[in-house]
Amino acid sequence: MDVVPPELNSLLPDEIMDTEAIVTDDDLPAVCPAPPNALERQDTPVPMETEVPEIVTLCTAAPSIPVQRTQAMTTLTSTDSTPSSGSMGTQLLLTPSSSAMTLQPSSPQVTGSLQRLSTSLALPANHQLILNKVAASPGSELKPQLLKQDGQKLVVTTLGKGGQPIVLAMPHSAAKAGTLLSAGDGKGQPQQFKVVTIGGRTDLKPMVGVQALSTASQLMGTSQTVQQGQHPKTLQITKKVPVSTAAPMITKFIITKALNSKGLNSQTSLSPVMTGRVLTQSTPLTPPRTISVMDALSSTQSGSSKMAISPLKSPSKLTVVSVASPSPASPQKSVAVPLSMALGQQILHMQQQSTPASPAKAGLSHSTTQTVKPVQTVTVGGVGGPQFKTIVPLATSPNVQHIQVPGSRFHYVRLVTASSGSPPAPTGSSPSVAASLQPAKPMVVNSATVRMSVPIVSAQTMKQVVPKPLTSAAPQVVTSQQQRLIMPATPLPQLQPLPPGTLLAPAPGSGNMGYAVLSAPYVTQLQQSTIVTLASSSGFSSPTCVQTQARLPLNGLSASESTSRQRKPCNCTKSQCLKLYCDCFANGEFCSNCNCTNCFNNLEHESERLKAIKACLDRNPEAFKPxxxxxxxxxxxxxxxxxxxxxxxxxxxxxxxxxxxxxxxxxxxxxxxxxxxxESPERKTLMHLADAAEVRVQQQTAAKTKLSSQISDLLTRTTPAISSGGGKQPYTFVTKEVAEATVECLMEQAEQAELSNQSQAMAERVILEEFGRCLKRIINYAGKAKTDCC
DNA sequence: GAGTTTGAAACT
DNA sequence: CAGTTTCAAACTC
Structure with missing residues (x-):
């Protein structure tokens, strides 16, 4: 399974993360594996400055189930070593450090997806709590209705100094949507539930909410709330599983929380670990608390899940990372929801190495019995444009190395030898996942060797981007060619000098953060390559996950709007597309399919482009911001x-x-x-006219489509006569049905002409033209049918 | 499609 | 910072 280190969420610099949806520096990173489909259903418009619920969500999301509370659904899926239909295993591990103790839920009744929950709780001294969902026996039946009403609580144990009981509550919605575990108040928000509360004082307000959205039988959600001392952390885990198309999936993730006994950091980091990977975040002073959640879902469930983790430092900020891993063989992807104003750029998201200065030190460890597929983590986004994170599986070509130097606060990314013929990232068995990993269109990999060693933003400067669900029907790992990778490229003494050929440019709007902008070919390379994340200070290798990127809002447009709207090609002639006159350049994009002349906004003129970017930023540091x-x-x-x-x-x-x-x-x-x-009457008039025109166009389009299909259908139905009649003349195809359909077409044209107040002559003309088209269609079909017959 | 208008970006 | 020029998109014919 793949793991996105918590640090990933804080990698983005302020320049591009200038949004409320960003997690603060010490906030916990979040990993959200999410199927593209789940993201597609994100209808909620995302403001430029995203208002993010103060929750952390780890979830598997079924495409059909909307995420209400969170900006984006993150799907978290993993594979089980023994995936079998009917068997489900969910394991929740809260592991402060070492030992763990088993906890049996007081109530055997669990939602269908969470049939049995056996909890292993670490000794309080170790701050380790393991909630282990035992795989249901093959013959066991899912009983989604077991949890009756809101507030049904399952007291698990007491943990922590306060000795507070851990409450697992199954909200009312869990019976329908899935399994919900809520800590503390069982009457929590219908869609946000606090699942597990460990330790902490009773007076502490649960800061972590876990939301599980799932169908009664197929969906499962697990949330955990970890509170300790005065620094409670809230983790919301929402898992949704596609109902029908879902592939067998088992989700397992381990979350390691660093205890902050000193109160140095009120923010507790929860790092989801998929399929046995454990992500540990801890302060230097205290042993890390590890929370591992393992969910084994029935084989009938598709493997995608979302997980959103929101640091609680700022209630308004949300960190969402998507991770999906339907099957061991399937690539895992997640969609990071665009939070602010990304420009469709892609950001390499490197694992952040914790530093002593950082309150939360994160480490990565393997704790899984399952094979974890390495993935590359790519965060897509940019200043002033859509931002999203893409994590690409590492399974195949290791073209990208994700390097983290121990002791260094920065992360490095090395792109090596991206061969044009390198196969794309392997797709998993899950159709949805596989589809999501497929680029929107074939991308040509630059055959030129690209070497790159880029320092990534330090832990303190990084912020989490809220993933935004994909809205386009076609999930994309790498979307348009306009997108870029933005890589923090803050120069550091210990950094390796950028080799010749390295194409790094300060991302527009990145300001002093030193983002590097990578062109689309880089994205392709990254997509087809792997990122190796070296151990952080803890020496653990970072878990990886696959994420699909989501189209982020562009200049305030919702994701759907930005997705549906194709960027207009520029027509620059004198600016060389290196000034803000050029929309492509202004949006931080390379020119592609434009009509510009003497364009320098491309890879071939990267140096000039970089200079131009720098010049623009010199003039206006916010030039590239939305x-x-x-x-x-x-x-x-x-x-x-x-x-x-x-x-x-x-x-x-x-x-x-x-x-x-x-x-x-x-x-x-x-x-x-x-x-x-x-209140402007002129504006209202314009708006009304625009709306009317739009409606009219839609009606026309729909009518034409319908009529055309009818005609085609009718013509098709006449085929038997053709085959039997041999050399029929075209007129023989004008059956009654065809004639009626043709008349409908003509009438439609007449109506349209009337609606548009066209003159009679014009109306007659369009009607005749339509009639001609109908006849032509009939003739063509007759000819075709004749040929086929022969 | 050519020419004009417009306002942001760039320049002084 | 204000005025001017440049530029490309939007608009008109």
Missing amino acids: KIGKGKEGESDRRHSKGCNCKRSGCLKNYCECYEAKIMCSSICKCVGCKNFE
């Missing part, structure tokens, strides 16, 4: 960061950036004669 962001406190709507300066357009034409972004002008705009405000 212009459309969230307004001030209390202003729910998006607004232009700088405001427009329109003089003559009345801010009702696309010249106006506010109007173009479909937002109203704000107080910071310096426009003259602005009509782009809420």
Whole structure:
């Protein structure tokens, strides 16, 4: 199974993580394996500055089940060594350090997905609690309805100094959506549940909520809440399993929490570990507390799960990482939900090495009996654009090395010899996962050898990006060619000099963080390569996971909007596409399929491009940040960061950036004669016209599609006559049905012409044209049928 | 498609 | 910081 180290969440620098959805430095990283499909269903628009629920979510998400509370669903899946239908094993390990003790739930009744829960609890001295879900016997039946109502609690044990009991509560929703374990208040939020509370004082408010969304029989969710002292941590784990298309999956993850007895860090890190990998985060002063959760799902369940971990430091910030691993052979992917304003860039997300200065020191350890597939972790995102994290399996070509130097605060990424012929990352048995790993379109790998050693942002400077669910129907590991890898490239003395050929550029908007922008070919390379994460200070190798990237909102557009909307090709002629005049460049993208002349916004002119980027940043450090962001406190709507300066357009034409972004002008705009405000009659009129036009277009499209299909269907049904009649003339194909369909087409054209107030002559013309098209179709089909017959 | 208008970006 | 120029997109014909 794959593991995303908690540190990953904090890798992004502030420049690109300027969002509420970002986890603070000492916040726990989160790994969310998520099937692309699960992300697709993210209908919730993501504001530029994401408002993220203060929860940590580890979940397996079924595509059909919407995630309500979290911005993104993270699917966490793993494979079981003995995956068999009907057998389910869920193991939750809370391991402070060493020993563990077994805890049997007071109530044998568990949700269907969580049939039996045997808990092993480490001795309090060790701060280790193991909640082990024993695999159900083959003959056992799932009983999703076992948990009756809200607040049904399962007292597990007491742990920690306070000796507080660990409560496993099954919320009401668990009976339907899946298994929920909530700690403390069983009447928690319907969709956010606190699952396990370990130790801590009774007066502590549970900061971790676990949400499990799953179907009664197929979905399972496990959440854990770990509280200790005055630094409770909340972990929300939501797991959703695809109902039908899901492949056999067993999810196992181990979360190691570093105890912070000193209170140095109020933030407790929970690191999900899949399939036996244990991620440990601990402070130098205290032994780490490890929480491992192993979920064995029935073989009928598809293996994808999401896991979102939200550091509690900032309630408004959420860290979500997706990890999916349906099967051992299947690649694991997760979708990081875009939090802020990424520009469709991709960021290599390196494992962060904990430092003494960092309150939470994380370590990685293997604790699994299952084969863990190494993966490369790629965080996709960028300043001013969609941000997402992609973790690519390491299984195959080791083109990318994820290097972490012990004692170093930085992470390195080395890209080595990406061969053009290197096969893509192996896909798993799970269709959904495999599909998600498939690039949207074949990507050509740059045959040139690329070597790169890039320092990654230090632990303190990194923040977590909230993954955003994919909205596009086609999940993509690497989306458009416009996307880049942004790699923190803060120069450090101990860093290896970048070899010649290394194409690193400060990501637009990265500012001093020193992000490197990698072009799409790099993404491809990374996708097909592996990242080897060396041990952190603890010496453990980092777990890896596969993630699919999600399209992030672009300039305030929702993911769906940004996904559906193709970037317009630029037409630059004089700027060489190296100035902000060029939309491609301004969005931090390479020109592709553009109409520009003398374009330097490409790999061939990387040096010039880097200079241009630097120049832009010199002029305006926020040049590459999204212009459309969230307004001030209390202003729910998006607004232009700088405001427009329109003089003559009345801010009702696309010249106006506010109007173009479909937002109203704000107080910071310096426009003259602005009509782009809420009560503006002109604006309302325009909006109505635009809406009407859009509706009309949709209707026309739908009507044409329907009629065309009808005609085709009718023509198809006449085929037998063709075969029997031999050399029939085209008119013989004009059956009654065909004639009726043709008439419908003509009538539709007439209606459209009438709706659009076209003149009679024009209406007649379009009708005749349609008639001609219908006849042509009939003739063509007749000819084709004749040929086929012969 | 050519020409004009517009406003952001770049420049001074 | 303000004024001017440059630029490319939006718009009009």
